[in-house]
Amino acid sequence: MKSGWFQKKIEQLSKLKGYQKPDKYSNALKLDSNENYAIDREFSLDLIKQTEENLDVREYPLSDTERLTESLSRYIKLPQEMIGVGNGSDQIIDLILTNFACKDTKILTSEPTFGFFEERCKLYSIPTIKIPFTNNMTLELEKFLSKIKKADILYLDSPNNPTGFQFSKNKLEQLIKEFNGLVIIDEAYVEFADYSIIDMTKKRDNLIVLRTLSKSFGLAGLRVGYLISNKKIASLFTKTIQYPYPLNTVAIETAILALQKSKQIYEICKLIKKERSRIIETLRSMGVFEVFDSKANFVLFNAPGSGLRIYKALIEQGIVVKNLGKMGRHDGCLRVTVGSEEMNSKFLLAIRDLLR
Ligand SMILES: Cc1ncc(COP(=O)(O)O)c(C=O)c1O
Numbered sequence: 001m002k003s004g005w006f007q008k009k010i011e012q013l014s015k016l017k018g019y020q021k022p023d024k025y026s027n028a029l030k031l032d033s034n035e036n037y038a039i040d041r042e043f044s045l046d047l048i049k050q051t052e053e054n055l056d057v058r059e060y061p062l063s064d065t066e067r068l069t070e071s072l073s074r075y076i077k078l079p080q081e082m083i084g085v086g087n088g089s090d091q092i093i094d095l096i097l098t099n100f101a102c103k104d105t106k107i108l109t110s111e112p113t114f115g116f117f118e119e120r121c122k123l124y125s126i127p128t129i130k131i132p133f134t135n136n137m138t139l140e141l142e143k144f145l146s147k148i149k150k151a152d153i154l155y156l157d158s159p160n161n162p163t164g165f166q167f168s169k170n171k172l173e174q175l176i177k178e179f180n181g182l183v184i185i186d187e188a189y190v191e192f193a194d195y196s197i198i199d200m201t202k203k204r205d206n207l208i209v210l211r212t213l214s215k216s217f218g219l220a221g222l223r224v225g226y227l228i229s230n231k232k233i234a235s236l237f238t239k240t241i242q243y244p245y246p247l248n249t250v251a252i253e254t255a256i257l258a259l260q261k262s263k264q265i266y267e268i269c270k271l272i273k274k275e276r277s278r279i280i281e282t283l284r285s286m287g288v289f290e291v292f293d294s295k296a297n298f299v300l301f302n303a304p305g306s307g308l309r310i311y312k313a314l315i316e317q318g319i320v321v322k323n324l325g326k327m328g329r330h331d332g333c334l335r336v337t338v339g340s341e342e343m344n345s346k347f348l349l350a351i352r353d354l355l356r
Contacts (some may be wrong), residue, residue: 019119025320029343032322034161034189034298036218037339038268038275044218044254047261051253060245064252071259072226076198076211082228084237087246089188089212089225090116095241096208100182101126101153108151108179110139112327114161114186135329137163137292137300141171145178154179157186159193162324162335164294169195176200176207183207189296191216191269192276198228205230215297216269217258222251272297276338282348286355290330298337300324307332310354317350 022032030037065085073080086092093116101107103125109117111130121128129151131143139160148154154175159166167175176183176197187209190196198209209228214220224247227237247255258265279299283291290302303310311323311334324333336347 013123016119016122018123019116022322023320025315025318027318028315029319029339029346031337031339031343031347032320032335033220034215034296034337035220036215036268036272036297037337037343038272038341039218039265043261043264044258047254047257048250050257051250054253055249057249059249061247061249061252064249065245065247068224068247068252068255069226071256075259075262076228078198078201078228079231081231082201082234084227084229084234084242085247086225086227086242088214088223089186089210089227091223091246092210092225092227092237093117093184093186094120095237096182096184097121097124097126099241103127105152105181106150107153107155108144108147109155110157110160112160112162112324113155114157114188117155117157117186133163133165133328137327138165139167141167141175144175148175148179151179152181153184154181155184155186157188158197159189159295161188161296162298162322162333163292163300164189164296164298165292166193166195166295169197172197173200176204179206181206184210186210188212189215191265192273192297193295201228201230205232208233213255213258217255217265218268219251219255219258222254223247224251224255269297271341272338275341275344279336279338279344279348283351286352288355298335300333300335302327302330303332303334304330305332307334310334310351313354314347314350319347319350321347 068085069080069083072083097120107121107126107128109128109130111132129147133139158172183206185197187196201207201209211226213224276294280291283289283301292300314321322335324335327333
């Protein structure tokens with residue numbers, strides 16, 4: 001082995017900035033991370049308390065992940081053998097990249113796309129072909145189709161983070177059908193969207209759909225993600241690729257209980273969608289922002305020439321949104337998570353005050 005390789009590798013990796021976690025503000029209205037504050041804190045805490053009787057954390061979680069995939073199977077109405085779980089969908093993304101991608105595989109994706117995914121590609125030196133969003137924050141199918149022959153893997157978050165854009169179902173189905181390499185569709189926000197394409201996993205042998213309980217189910221702190229694919233890929237993932245104990249016992253038991261409440265979660269997601277419309281309409285009515293349609297639990301808007309000023313002024317009032325800055329020709333992009341009705345009203349009032 002040549003000397004100095006390790007130091008070189010350290011230097012090369014040190015140049016990467018890695019995924020930028022959101023700043024922590026205490027007692028702030030947290031509308032920067034697409035979490036779900038429309039769910040009462042008590043609702044989630046109750047679930048965790050109820051798990052206590054089943055818990056024996058002295059033991060490794062042996063067959064418990066299978067009980068979780070059983071619950072997920074009931075929730076998504078697909079066989080348990082088509083599901084694999086992970087420590088957040090972040091971890092599943094990481095495992096897919098380390099096992100199926102390398103310096104020689106090109107990934108076709110959008111610009112922007114989910115930040116963690118991008119950073120992981122950089123970490124592993126996986127080249128990407130990026131299709132930029134249009135000025136009105138939509139994607140053009142033709143641009144993707146024109147590049148499919150050049151790519152080995154397709155990654156799309158549907159809806160997209162941070163724009164909230166989702167292709168029409170027909171278009172996404174067409175793209176998936178025409179792509180011969182590995183297709184990864186990240187449905188982290190699907191419960192807030194118009195449709196899912198998970199049923200396509202029954203027929204296709206190159207499709208992995210990613211899901212999470214971090215958003216709709218409000219369990220971001222527990223780190224529970226899952227994938228759906230044909231049985232062969234799901235079994236390979238679970239038996240060979242995934243760690244033996246990817247989830248801790250508390251997360252598994254709480255997730256199983258949460259999935260039993262999926263009807264309540266559905267109602268909360270309906271409320272979030274209604275609130276999303278209210279935020280979009282109210283911001284538009286102020287006449288100074290470009291506000292983009294969204295199919296997720298957040299809204300992207302551009303404050304021309306004043307994005308950073310608004311971001312800072314909101315922080316002074318204890319409201320944190322995500323500052324995205326320049327995106328294409330838009331110079332002051334901000335992304336606000338749809339929270340509880342009360343949180344959203346506070347955000348809208350604060351914005352209105354800033355415009356006075
Ligand atoms: C598109 C997308 N995929 C995946 C994730 C990560 O989800 P998890 O909390 O399950 O790791 C996020 C989180 O923001 C996301 O926006």
